[in-house]
Amino acid sequence: MERTLSIIKPDGVKKNIIGEVIKRFQNANINIAAMKMIKLSKEQAQGFYAVHKERPFFDSLTDFMTSGPIVVMVLEGDDVITQNRKLMGATNFKEADEGTIRKDFATDIEKNVVHGSDAPETAAFEISYFFNALEIV
Numbered sequence: 001m002e003r004t005l006s007i008i009k010p011d012g013v014k015k016n017i018i019g020e021v022i023k024r025f026q027n028a029n030i031n032i033a034a035m036k037m038i039k040l041s042k043e044q045a046q047g048f049y050a051v052h053k054e055r056p057f058f059d060s061l062t063d064f065m066t067s068g069p070i071v072v073m074v075l076e077g078d079d080v081i082t083q084n085r086k087l088m089g090a091t092n093f094k095e096a097d098e099g100t101i102r103k104d105f106a107t108d109i110e111k112n113v114v115h116g117s118d119a120p121e122t123a124a125f126e127i128s129y130f131f132n133a134l135e136i137v
């Protein structure tokens with residue numbers, strides 16, 4: 001059993017597709033072990049995306065991630081990191097496969113609706129960034 005962090009980004013919340021994204025996880029038999037809606041400060045967004053701090057898009061990305069509420073979730077299941085990345089599609093929606101969340105709803109490489117951890121080590125860091133052990137059921 002593996003865990004991963006999923007975020008429905010501010011553009012996804014504004015598009016009213018929280019339910020649609022959750023439905024896709026549940027249809028794929030992914031268990032939601034924790035979930036909450038929060039609004040990040042600039043500092044919190046910078047901490048979460050610290051791995052990208054040298055990238056040219058870092059300032060814009062962290063502004064975007066603070067532009068409205070987000071929904072953070074811990075997803076659980078066999079091979080869930082890979083499974084979630086398949087459901088999301090490529091970072092760039094133009095390269096995402098048909099039927100993926102980003103292909104269906106993203107409008108921009110930055111405003112790409114969802115985030116998912118890319119490896120077990122990043123999943124552990126990202127889950128602990130938002131949830132303590134008592135919040136994960």
Ligand code: CMP
Nearest residue numbers: 052057061091109110111112114115116
């Ligand atoms: P995410 O999967 O959350 O990881 C880093 C985020 O940076 C990415 O989704 C996008 O929202 C954003 N981003 C903006 N520009 C780029 C880019 N050129 N390449 C990759 N990610 C980008």
